Amino acid sequence: MESFWKKVKLKMKDFLPDHSYRMWLGPIEFVAAQENIITLSCPNTFSRRRIKEHYLAGLEKEFQGLGIEDAVIHLQVHDSKTSRQSVEKGRKTKKSTPQPLDLPSIPAARPRLPRQLSLPGLGNPFDTGRLLKKSYTFDKFVVGSNSDFAYSASLSLAQGGANGNGALYLVSDTGLGKSHLSQAVGHHAINRGVTDKVFYVTAEDFTNEMVSALKNNRINSFKEKYRTRCDVLILEDVHFLSGKSATQNELAMTLDYLLDAEKKLIFSGCYLPGDIPKMNEQLKSRLSLGLVTRIETPDFKTRVKILRKKAGMGNTPMPGEVLDYLAQELCDNVRQLESGLSGVTAKASLLGEKIDIDLARSVLSNISRSKKQITVDTIKSLVCKEFSVAEADLVSASRKRKYVQPRQIAIYLARKYTDQPLKKIGRSFNRYHATAIYSINAVEKAMKKQGSYVEQMNYLYKKIETAKA
Ligand SMILES: Nc1ncnc2c1ncn2[C@@H]1O[C@H](COP(=O)(O)OP(=O)(O)OP(=O)(O)O)[C@@H](O)[C@H]1O
Incomplete structure (x- = not known):
């Protein structure tokens, strides 16, 4: 049976983004098998929960595909102290450990930065449907005059695109229902049995997956996965692709394939395709090919x-x-x-x-x-103080390095800590909102590259969070 497990693992390796495989499935070990019951062991309880929630059904299906009918997987934790109780029968077993009281957080909104914490494994066909948030369905979406067009366009696309459009681009400020509507299209396809080949992926995950495929000589399987194994592609936070020309080219080609094959495509972002800086024209035109609809703030x-x-x-x-x-x-x-x-x-x-x-x-x-407590002005004065620049220079047209960096950081912080729309933030720095997007991306990029930059940002976060009103 262990050889079956090896086969299943190899299959998963092919399916999954590299980082997801390494993080979740790579460390799992085969323990034993008795008839149709296969016991696997995970490195810790967190990993066991993750496997149970996202991968278990798929793993069982893979075993079934190898001829082990009704395969059922038991998950246990490696730890030598592991007791019998820690063996769980997948989804059916209730948690016995009391969970800490999970108080809802009060803040007005989660940070509006392009998602940095997206789940590993997004967008893999193995996870189909399970990554969609359960509650993001059409029946739970409240339609108002701010969203009726976006709602109808999404529903029409889900129902087969009676208007002939295979693509939809949803645009809005944060927290207004882009993810909800785009995932509702995915749910609709799965629940009606139209297809289960629904890929839900953020632009950031798409990029990471592509980079990892390039590094590991798996670019062909990456291409094949998106081009031929997907019926509905939901791509969120498209603005993240700003400045990433290789990903933009690959995505444009993938979209051509999918459009030719009349697949359904749903994109979402905080900006109109034409307003995303450093985005090549080919991709902009493909993103705008279908309906582009805006969700406004509800009245x-x-x-x-x-x-x-x-x-x-x-x-x-x-x-x-x-x-x-x-x-x-x-x-x-x-x-x-x-x-x-x-x-x-x-x-x-x-x-x-x-x-x-x-x-x-x-x-x-x-x-x-x-x-x-935290306003754009508070942020400006704090950044000016920390970088020893005058506020007039911070908002000036000067592109001198000594002003550009604090300006970009201040814009990033304004986006993170205030509810101001990006257009307004840009205006506070005498910039177009495209420049504001560019600044945010520049800071994110720098944080990814340099540990010292992250430290500097953490220091500023602390300063801001403890600043007096
Ligand atoms: N019209 C609506 N009816 C019911 N719930 C809604 C509606 N619009 C948004 N929501 C809910 O508000 C929350 C935020 O919505 P969602 O995540 O879709 O926003 P978003 O536009 O994708 O935000 P972001 O740009 O920050 O990702 C979700 O829980 C969603 O279910």
Whole structure:
């Protein structure tokens, strides 16, 4: 049986991005097999959970493909102290360890930087569908005047693209439903049995996977994977590709294949394709080939509708006046509405308090206080002080190195710590928003290359987070 496991592993190696294989499947060892039950051992509980959630069904399928009908995998942890209890029967076994109380975080929104923490393994066909967030379906999306066109376009694409378009580009500021709608298209395809070859991948993962394939002489299988094994491609955070010309070329060619084969393509990003700096014309034109639709910020009526739906999905009844209050105060995006709602629910349940306006006010005061503390101006003055530059120089047209670096860093920090749209941030530095995107990418790139740069940024984060209002 061990030889079967070796075969399964080899197959997985082919399927998965290199880093995912190395991180998750490479370290797994074969332990024993009895009839159709195969016991494998993982290096730790975290890895076991990850394997269980993302890879187990696929592994079992691979064993079944090798003729072991009804293969069931038991996962255990390597640790010598491992007891029998740590052997789990895949998905069916309930966790016996009590989980720490997971308090919902109150901040208004998660950082709006292009996703840096995307999951390894995104976009591999083996993970098909399982990487899509369960709740990101059409029926859970609340349609308002801000999103009706994007919703209809996504649904139409999911239902077969009656308008003949095989591609859709969703654009919006952060937290307004791009991921939700794009993943809803994937769910639709899988749930209706149209196809399970749905690839969900961020532009960053696509890039990393391609670079790793190049390094490991696997570029042909990378190309083959995207060009021939995918029916629905969901590519998020497209702006991340700015300046990455090799990835742009490869993606443009892949898109040609997929478009020719009439596959469904959904892209999302914070900027229109034409506004992404350092993006080659071929890719821009392909990204714009289908419908390009914008999701706007929801108006008050829609915010109430969203809150009502989300409150209805939970178990805690939420008075109408509290929903109105939250909708009035939280205007930036839907993620912020979700934070407010879960903050109110959590506080009420933890303290055993009644849900009313006073409670909601106390929860939101924390959100707005932390938001108010960090403004673009606070960031500008802190960066000027740290780099010993005058504010006039920071926002000037000068491209001298001594000003460019602090300027880029300040823009990056403004994006990370404030809710200001990038256009507005750019304007605060007398720059177009394309330059703001470029600055953010430049800082990210530098952080990836130099440890000292990361240290410098960590130092600035601390300074900002502890700065007085
Ligand atoms: N119209 C909507 N109805 C219901 N939920 C929504 C709606 N819009 C957004 N959401 C919810 O808000 C949260 C953020 O949405 P999502 O992640 O899709 O935003 P995004 O535009 O992709 O953000 P980012 O650019 O930061 O990735 C999700 O939990 C999503 O389900």
